[in-house]
Amino acid sequence: MQVLLVALVVAGCAVFAYATARDQAEDAARRQAGAVARAVADSPSVREAVRAGTPGTPGADPSAALQPYAERVRTDSGVDFVTIMAPDGRRWTHPDPRRIGERFLGNTAPALRGGTFSETYTGTLGPSIRVVTPLRDADGSVIGLVSAGITVRAISARLAAQLTALAWVAAGALALGAVGTYVVNARLRRHTHGMDAAGLSRMYDYHQAALHGVREGLLMLDGHRRITLINDAGRELLGLRGEVNGRGVADLGLPAPLTGALLADRPRVDEVHLSADRVLVVNSSPVAGGGRRGTVVTLRDHTELQVLAGELDHERGFTQALRSQAHEAANRLHTVVSLIELGRCEEAVEFATAELELAQALTDEVVAAVGEPVLVALLLGKAAQAHERGIELVVTPECGAIEAGPGVPPARDLVTVLGNLVDNALDALTGVPGGRITVTVRRDAAGLLLRVADNGPGLPEGVDVFRRGWSGKGEGRGLGLALVRQVAHRHGGSVEAGDAPGGGAAFTARLPLAGGAA
Numbered sequence: 001m002q003v004l005l006v007a008l009v010v011a012g013c014a015v016f017a018y019a020t021a022r023d024q025a026e027d028a029a030r031r032q033a034g035a036v037a038r039a040v041a042d043s044p045s046v047r048e049a050v051r052a053g054t055p056g057t058p059g060a061d062p063s064a065a066l067q068p069y070a071e072r073v074r075t076d077s078g079v080d081f082v083t084i085m086a087p088d089g090r091r092w093t094h095p096d097p098r099r100i101g102e103r104f105l106g107n108t109a110p111a112l113r114g115g116t117f118s119e120t121y122t123g124t125l126g127p128s129i130r131v132v133t134p135l136r137d138a139d140g141s142v143i144g145l146v147s148a149g150i151t152v153r154a155i156s157a158r159l160a161a162q163l164t165a166l167a168w169v170a171a172g173a174l175a176l177g178a179v180g181t182y183v184v185n186a187r188l189r190r191h192t193h194g195m196d197a198a199g200l201s202r203m204y205d206y207h208q209a210a211l212h213g214v215r216e217g218l219l220m221l222d223g224h225r226r227i228t229l230i231n232d233a234g235r236e237l238l239g240l241r242g243e244v245n246g247r248g249v250a251d252l253g254l255p256a257p258l259t260g261a262l263l264a265d266r267p268r269v270d271e272v273h274l275s276a277d278r279v280l281v282v283n284s285s286p287v288a289g290g291g292r293r294g295t296v297v298t299l300r301d302h303t304e305l306q307v308l309a310g311e312l313d314h315e316r317g318f319t320q321a322l323r324s325q326a327h328e329a330a331n332r333l334h335t336v337v338s339l340i341e342l343g344r345c346e347e348a349v350e351f352a353t354a355e356l357e358l359a360q361a362l363t364d365e366v367v368a369a370v371g372e373p374v375l376v377a378l379l380l381g382k383a384a385q386a387h388e389r390g391i392e393l394v395v396t397p398e399c400g401a402i403e404a405g406p407g408v409p410p411a412r413d414l415v416t417v418l419g420n421l422v423d424n425a426l427d428a429l430t431g432v433p434g435g436r437i438t439v440t441v442r443r444d445a446a447g448l449l450l451r452v453a454d455n456g457p458g459l460p461e462g463v464d465v466f467r468r469g470w471s472g473k474g475e476g477r478g479l480g481l482a483l484v485r486q487v488a489h490r491h492g493g494s495v496e497a498g499d500a501p502g503g504g505a506a507f508t509a510r511l512p513l514a515g516g517a518a
Contacts, residue, residue, distance in 0.1 A: 035077075258274070396440045
C-alpha cells in the first residue's frame with residue numbers, strides 16, 4: 001500500500017509536470033512564431049520587395065526576392081514556416097515552392113484590420129500554431145501579411161524529449177520512494193518486534209482487556225516519573241480521580257513514604273505502605289533497555305489481610321489470656337482441694353467465693369461500662385494479659401455503654417483502634433513497676449471516644465508516632481498506630497497523642513457516627 005501510494009503520488013506529479021510542460025511548449029512556440037513574424041514584417045527589405053512587386057509595376061514578382069529571405073529566416077529562427085502573402089491571401093513565400101501563389105489557409109481578417117493574432121490551424125503542413133501580423137507601408141496602410149508558425153508535430157517532438165527526462169526522474173523518485181518505504185517499514189518492524197498493523201491492533205485489544213481486568217493495580221512511569229499508564233485497580237487503590245496521565249508522581253498528593261517508593265530508582269519487593277485508607281504492598285521494577293526508560297509498579301491491597309492479621313493477634317491474645325486464667329484456676333483449685341484435705345472447709349469456701357466474686361466483679365464492671373460485646377471480650381482478654389505482666393488495666397467510671405447499630409463504626413474497626421492502643425500501652429509498661437492502663441470508651445453527641453492512657457515513660461518529643469514503622473521499641477516495627485490513624489481518617493475522625501495527666505502517654509481517638517446517629 002505504501003509503494004502504491006508513492007506510485008500514485010509520482011504519477012500525479014508526472015501528469016502535472018507533463019501538462020505544465022505542454023502548456024509551456026505551446027506558449028514558447030507562440031512567442032517564438034510571433035517574434036519571427038513581427039521581425040519579418042518590420043524588415044525594410046521585405047517592405048521594399050513587396051512595394052516593388054505591387055500589381056501594375058513592371059516586372060513585379062515579390063516571390064523572387066522574398067522566398068530566399070523567408071527560407072533563410074525560417075532556417076535560422078527554428079520555425080517550420082514563414083509565409084509572406086498579399087492582402088488577399090495569395091502566398092509569395094512557402095517552404096514548399098509549389099504552394100507559392102496559392103491562397104493562404106487560415107484566418108487573416110484580424111491582421112487585415114491591423115492586429116496581430118495567433119491560432120492553431122491545420123494547413124498544408126498539418127496542424128500548427130501560427131501567428132499572423134500585418135505588413136505596413138510607411139503611411140501605415142496594410143500592403144501585405146506575414147505568418148510564421150511551428151507545427152504541432154515539432155512541438156510534440158520537443159515535448160517528447162522533455163518527457164523522456166521526466167520519465168527518468170519519475171522512475172528515480174518511485175525507486176527512491178520504494179527504497180525509503182522498505183527502510184522505514186524495516187525499522188518500524190524492528191521497533192514493533194516484527195508485528196504488523198493487524199498484530200499491533202490485536203495486541204492492543206488484549207492489552208486493554210488485561211489491563212482493566214486484573215485485580216492488582218498497575219502503574220507505568222516514564223523516565224521523568226510521569227504517569228504514562230494506569231489501570232482501574234491502580235486508580236482505586238491510590239484514590240485518584242480525573243485524568244492523571246502525564247502528571248508527575250510527586251503531584252498526586254500521596255503520602256510521602258508511598259511517593260518515595262514510587263520514585264525510587266532501585267527495585268522494590270513487597271514493601272508495605274499506607275495510602276489514605278488502604279494498606280498497599282508495592283513492587284517496582286525499572287524498565288530495561290539502557291538509560292532512564294521508566295518504571296513498572298504493581299500494587300496489591302492488603303487492607304483486609306492486615307485487619308485479619310490484627311484480629312488473629314487479638315485472638316492469640318485471648319488464647320494466651322485463657323491459658324493464663326486456666327493456669328491460675330488450676331492453682332486456685334489445688335489450693336481449695338488442699339484446704340479441704342487439711343480439714344479447713346470453711347477457709348476453702350471463703351477462698352473460692354472470694355476469687356469467684358473478684359472475677360465476676362471485673363466482668364460486670366467491663367460489661368456495664370462498655371456494652372459492646374466485642375469490645376468487652378477484647379478488654380477482658382487484655383486485662384488478663386495485663387495481670388499476667390503485673391500491669392493493672394482499669395476502665396474509668398466516665399465510660400458510657402455503646403451498642404452496635406446504624407451509624408456506629410464496625411466492630412472490626414473498633415477492635416483495630418482500641419486493641420492497638422492497649423497493645424502499645426502494654427509494651428510501654430513492660431518492666432515498669434506499678435504499671436497502670438486506663439481505658440475510656442464513651443459515646444456522646446459528637447460520636448465515639450476511645451482513650452487509652454498509661455503511666456509509662458511517655459512519648460519522645462518531635463516524633464510522629466503515627467508514622468508507619470515507628471515503635472517505642474525502635475524503628476522497623478509494625479503498623480499498629482499507623483492503622484489506628486488510617487481507621488480514624490477513613491471514618492472522618494481523628495486520633496491524637498499526648499501526655500497523660502499523671503505522667504506517661506495518652507492516645508485519644510474520636511470516631512463520628514455516620515449520618516449523625518445519636
